[in-house]
Amino acid sequence: MRVLFAGTDEIAVPVLEHLAEHNLVRAVLTSPDAPGRRGKNLLPSPVKSKAVEMGLEVLQPEHLKKEARDEVAALCCDTLISFCYGKIFGPRFLSLFERKFNIHPSLLPSYRGCAPLQAAILNQDTSCAISIQDIAPAVDEGDIYITQSFPLDGRETITSLSDKVACLAPALIEDLLMNIDVFKPCRQSESGVSYTTFVKKEDARLDFNRSARSLHCAVRAYEKWPKASCFLDGEQLYLLSVSGSVFDIQDEKCGEKPGTVVSHEKGRGFRIATGNGYLYVNRLQIATKKAMDSESFLNGRRDIISKVLA
Numbered sequence: 001m002r003v004l005f006a007g008t009d010e011i012a013v014p015v016l017e018h019l020a021e022h023n024l025v026r027a028v029l030t031s032p033d034a035p036g037r038r039g040k041n042l043l044p045s046p047v048k049s050k051a052v053e054m055g056l057e058v059l060q061p062e063h064l065k066k067e068a069r070d071e072v073a074a075l076c077c078d079t080l081i082s083f084c085y086g087k088i089f090g091p092r093f094l095s096l097f098e099r100k101f102n103i104h105p106s107l108l109p110s111y112r113g114c115a116p117l118q119a120a121i122l123n124q125d126t127s128c129a130i131s132i133q134d135i136a137p138a139v140d141e142g143d144i145y146i147t148q149s150f151p152l153d154g155r156e157t158i159t160s161l162s163d164k165v166a167c168l169a170p171a172l173i174e175d176l177l178m179n180i181d182v183f184k185p186c187r188q189s190e191s192g193v194s195y196t197t198f199v200k201k202e203d204a205r206l207d208f209n210r211s212a213r214s215l216h217c218a219v220r221a222y223e224k225w226p227k228a229s230c231f232l233d234g235e236q237l238y239l240l241s242v243s244g245s246v247f248d249i250q251d252e253k254c255g256e257k258p259g260t261v262v263s264h265e266k267g268r269g270f271r272i273a274t275g276n277g278y279l280y281v282n283r284l285q286i287a288t289k290k291a292m293d294s295e296s297f298l299n300g301r302r303d304i305i306s307k308v309l310a
Contacts, residue, residue: 008086094137112194153245
């Protein structure tokens with residue numbers, strides 16, 4: 001088996017490492033280098049960095065058109081394995097391979113598209129899954145070979161959930177490849193289909209008229225980027241971490257205006273009134289300053305108690 005591994009994000013690195021350890025990877029397809037946070041220097045994707053470290057050939061075409069197809073065809077790969085690559089494969093590109101697998105972190109047909117893990121957090125799901133599917137022309141509509149589900153406890157952040165998937169995926173793809181004649185693809189159900197879209201900066205803007213549960217999920221889902229935000233006395237404030245499980249939040253009418261910082265509780269953080277229930281925030285950051293835990297923040301801003309976040 002000669003694999004072309006297509007991936008970009010950090011979540012795909014353990015799968016690449018695992019496949020390379022078994023001498024299956026002929027080359028790596030990843031996104032072109034992109035501007036860093038300060039926008040000055042171009043930075044390689046996490047997958048490219050790992051591939052270069054392991055001495056693997058790396059392809060970074062802007063588009064998967066004829067020039068890229070010819071370059072891939074010359075590699076004589078028989079298997080394409082994709083995980084968080086970021087581009088859609090056309091039929092001519094897919095025709096270069098005998099086998100075509102995509103690793104997708106949801107229980108398909110739920111959460112097709114580019115942000116399934118954020119969707120699982122935002123929707124307060126009690127479980128998540130990894131699906132390995134055939135690659136079809138339409139996004140995530142391919143037949144399913146194998147799935148693995150695991151429980152969620154309502155405390156997961158996008159970082160911790162991505163790490164969990166990254167940890168489980170290598171063994172799952174190995175199981176499929178080592179038993180390729182055993183696993184028969186099954187068509188996806190037509191019921192329960194849902195789609196996700198790219199996360200936008202404005203998605204993380206908090207509205208404290210929403211419920212504490214909804215806000216708890218938003219802080220965790222957008223913890224990596226773009227970070228849940230509001231304003232404190234005209235300054236942008238990021239809420240970076242929340243206490244407890246979303247499943248433990250009580251429905252209750254708050255006596256204070258939504259957004260009011262009611263108090264600070266040791267071990268839980270700032271208690272903030274919402275449209276339904278109280279939200280506990282334990283790590284914060286003024287946009288122009290460093291992140292800090294809630295106790296340190298309180299030491300520097302004693303006047304935050306009774307302020308209304310907007």
